[in-house]
Amino acid sequence: MKNIVALCLLFGFVPAAWAGGYAYTIRPSEMKAKPFSDAQTLTTLPPRSRVEVLTRQASWTEVKTATQTGWVKMLSLQLEKSGQGKSGDNGLSALFNVASTGRSNSTVTTGIRGLSEEQLANTKPNPQALQAAKKYAVSREDAQRFAAEAPLKARSVGYLNGGQ
Amino acid sequence: MRMNQTIVMLYLLGIVLPAAAFDFGSVDWKKAAETVKKVQKANADISEPQEIQLGEGIASNLLGAAPLLDNPAAQQYVNRVGRWLALQTERPDLPWQFGVLDDNDVNAFAAPGGYVFITKGLLAQMNSEAELAGVLAHEISHVLRKHHLQAIKKGARTELMADLANEALQTNGADPRLSKLVSAGTEVYARGLDKNDEFEADRMGVVIAARGGYDPYGLPAVLQTLQSINPGDSSVALMFKTHPALADRLSLLDQQMSGHFDSLENQPDLAPRFFKALGAGKK
Numbered sequence: 001m002k003n004i005v006a007l008c009l010l011f012g013f014v015p016a017a018w019a020g021g022y023a024y025t026i027r028p029s030e031m032k033a034k035p036f037s038d039a040q041t042l043t044t045l046p047p048r049s050r051v052e053v054l055t056r057q058a059s060w061t062e063v064k065t066a067t068q069t070g071w072v073k074m075l076s077l078q079l080e081k082s083g084q085g086k087s088g089d090n091g092l093s094a095l096f097n098v099a100s101t102g103r104s105n106s107t108v109t110t111g112i113r114g115l116s117e118e119q120l121a122n123t124k125p126n127p128q129a130l131q132a133a134k135k136y137a138v139s140r141e142d143a144q145r146f147a148a149e150a151p152l153k154a155r156s157v158g159y160l161n162g163g164q
Numbered sequence: 165m166r167m168n169q170t171i172v173m174l175y176l177l178g179i180v181l182p183a184a185a186f187d188f189g190s191v192d193w194k195k196a197a198e199t200v201k202k203v204q205k206a207n208a209d210i211s212e213p214q215e216i217q218l219g220e221g222i223a224s225n226l227l228g229a230a231p232l233l234d235n236p237a238a239q240q241y242v243n244r245v246g247r248w249l250a251l252q253t254e255r256p257d258l259p260w261q262f263g264v265l266d267d268n269d270v271n272a273f274a275a276p277g278g279y280v281f282i283t284k285g286l287l288a289q290m291n292s293e294a295e296l297a298g299v300l301a302h303e304i305s306h307v308l309r310k311h312h313l314q315a316i317k318k319g320a321r322t323e324l325m326a327d328l329a330n331e332a333l334q335t336n337g338a339d340p341r342l343s344k345l346v347s348a349g350t351e352v353y354a355r356g357l358d359k360n361d362e363f364e365a366d367r368m369g370v371v372i373a374a375r376g377g378y379d380p381y382g383l384p385a386v387l388q389t390l391q392s393i394n395p396g397d398s399s400v401a402l403m404f405k406t407h408p409a410l411a412d413r414l415s416l417l418d419q420q421m422s423g424h425f426d427s428l429e430n431q432p433d434l435a436p437r438f439f440k441a442l443g444a445g446k447k
Contacts, residue, residue, distance in 0.1 A: 021392065037426075056291075058429040059381050059421075075384060075418040078411070079392035092442055096233065096284040098268050115230050115269045115283065117354040117402055125346075129227035130220065133263045136239040140256070143247035150434055152377035154252060157428075160367040160420045 023063070023077040025049045031070040035060035042070045053079070210325065212277075215313065216259060219277030221346035222312075223261070226281055226353070230267040233284050238264050241441040245293060246280055246300045252375035255308055262300065270390065271403040273353060274303040276312050285399055287442070289389050293434035297376060298383025302369035309368070311361040315352045316345065324348070356406030366413055367420050379433040380425045384417050 025045045032039040035057045045051070051063035051072075061074040092098070113119065138146075147154070210218075233239065239262075246262035258278035265283045272282040280303040282296075290296055306312065317325050324345050356362075366383065374380035391410045393400050407413070 035429075056381070056385055058379050058431070058433075059425070074381060074388065075414060077388070079388055082392055082394055092284075092288040092290075096235070096266075096288060098285055098288045113229060113231070115265070115267050115271060115402060116398075117405070120226075120229050120350060120354050120402075123225045123229040123350065125221065125224040126228040126231075127224050129232050130224045133223075133227065133232055133239075133261060136236070136243045136263070137259070137261050138240070138243040138247040140247070140251060143244055143251055146244040147248045147377065150377070150432065150437065152248065152432070152434075154377055155375060155428075157371050157374045159371050160424065 021053045022080040023051055023053050023061075024080065025051070025072065025076055026078050027076055029072045029076040031063070031065075031068065031072050032060075033070055035062070035071040039071070042068055045072065050080075051077070053077070209310075210313065212258075215310070216277030218313075218342070218345055218349060219275040219279050219307075221342065222275040222349040223279040223281070225346060225350040226265070226273055226275065226279075227263075230265040230269075230283070233264040233266040235264070235443075238287075238442055242282065242287075242296070242300070245297055246304070249297055249301050249372050249376045250278070250304055252372055253304060253308055258307070260304075268399050269402065270393065270400050272299055272303050274306040274312065275349070276307065276310065278307055280304060280307070286386075289393075290386060290438070291389075291435060292379075292382065292385075293438040293441075294373065294379040294382035294432070295386045296382070296438060297373040297378045298369055298380075299386055301372035301376075302365045302383055304372060305365035305368035306357070306361065309361065309364060311357050311365070312349060312352055314361070315355070315357050316348050318358075319348055319351065319355070353406070354402070359408040362408050363413065363416055366417055370417065370421060370425075374425060374428050374431065377431055379431045380421070380428055382433065384414055384421075387414055387417075 025047055027047050029045045029049070031042045031045055033042055034040075045065070049065070051065055054062040054064055054069070056062070056074055057071075059074050060071045061077055062069065062071050063077070242264055243262045247260050250256055250258070250260040255278075260278040261280070263279075263281045264287060265281050267283045268285040269283050270285045270289060272280070272286055274280050280300060282299060282303075286299065287296070290299070313325075324341055366387075369383050370380045373382055387410050390400070390403075391414075395404055
């Protein structure tokens with residue numbers, strides 16, 4: 001985690017994950033001093049406790065109550081719904097010109113393109129775009145190189161129940 | 165047709181009585197036999213080249229609905245993450261093809277044969293490469309398990325699927341039967357897959373991301389973020405309509421992942437590489 005923070009600072013951005021958002025606990029949740037099961041338990045938050053969300057590390061989310069900061073299991077939280085439009089802007093919205101709410105490029109009056117149910121029903125093939133997409137396809141070797149750069153290490157993990 | 169179907173079912177169950185002993189009236193036995201053959205063919209898997217051909221048509225339709233994002237760096241990055249994940253699966257050598265769609269909707273799509281698209285609207289909700297990996301791995305799982313092919317079959321296109329399995333289609337894409345199947349395949353995105361297929365793709369997706377060396381909690385983290393979007397927002401309308409409730413998906417992942425990933429808690433989420441590759445800092 002410290003490395004990530006350092007890298008983030010190096011590249012000039014703040015670590016990811018819901019900074020400024022709020023969440024509710026959906027069950028009694030142990031709040032730990034560190035993101036580990038065997039870390040010291042600071043307190044147990046009752047269900048429906050409102051907490052400020054700071055960051056995530058694997059299955060743990062760092063949260064802040066009125067009096068304490070600590071780690072709870074990510075999946076014991078439900079994020080508060082934003083009042084309008086979308087929340088959790090990661091900074092890419094402006095770059096990709098993503099509208100804060102609604103569709104900007106797909107209304108019936110400005111064009112028939114878009115991914116709504118009706119628009120998908122009336123779509124026409126776009127083989128040129130498909131050819132353009134194929135230019136970005138990546139070889140096995142390129143993907144392996146990309147993983148090694150991270151570095152990402154492949155490991156053997158069995159599918160969970162029923163997933164074959 | 166209904167009569168034929170009844171006969172076919174009886175035939176498959178092996179309980180059709182001799183015609184003399186049971187009067188079906190003016191039954192077209194020849195046609196019934198043909199239908200039986202077609203159903204048997206359809207129940208056999210279509211070949212991989214056919215699956216790819218069908219998926220290509222469906223992918224072309226998706227790109228007709230939403231164009232590719234004009235950002236070569238983002239397209240290349242998403243392809244690299246996706247291809248690395250695909251290498252961790254039982255179908256590593258499909259012609260895997262990933263793409264970012266220039267659309268504000270929050271959604272992702274897989275098509276048969278290895279086509280996976282994600283909208284820029286969904287990308288803008290993500291916070292790390294592990295989160296992107298989780299979503300791509302979910303879509304990859306739909307391809308691995310041929311969920312869309314099953315959905316097309318369920319949509320009363322059994323005979324068309326049988327034609328495809330029968331290799332009766334021309335390969336130049338002009339065959340009207342292929343066009344119908346491609347249309348049927350595109351309709352699946354409006355209708356949605358079976359909800360158990362979505363749950364399966366979730367539990368396979370977290371495993372595939374973990375195999376790729378990523379923090380396996382990327383997918384649940386994205387689902388949790390999506391929970392915070394106002395369900396009345398038009399950008400999530402189709403995704404919410406065609407998928408099981410986020411609370412149910414998260415609850416199942418919570419149960420299924422619990423205890424299985426403890427040793428993988430330190431796998432990286434590669435947030436810095438994500439933001440660097442996409443050319444943005446968090447605002």
